[in-house]
């Protein structure tokens with residue numbers, strides 16, 4: 820962990836998920852909530868938000884491009900495996 824923000828994990832089990840799902844913006848997890856504010860979803864957008872908030876996002880557009888590219892490739896490559904872990 821490079822940033823210095825405090826955070827709390829709130830794992831959701833399948834029993835709680837049915838009630839929570841309709842309250843989330845798109846009916847999916849993960850969701851980030853900052854100080855009780857609006858729920859923010861979409862993994863890569865949330866990661867980008869945290870990086871910007873914590874001063875870890877690239878200052879140059881060229882560096883930002885490469886960071887975005889690497890995270891997109893990793894996410895799209897790993898996502899089917901992550902999904903299989905959860906549902907299979």
Ligand SMILES: N[C@@H](CCC(=O)N[C@@H](CS)C(=O)NCC(=O)O)C(=O)O
Pocket residue numbers: 840846847848849860861862863901902905
């Ligand atoms: N595009 C979303 C996809 C999120 C997603 O598909 N989450 C799955 C878990 S891997 C989920 O919440 N599934 C529960 C459901 O659809 O009820 C993201 O990048 O965060």
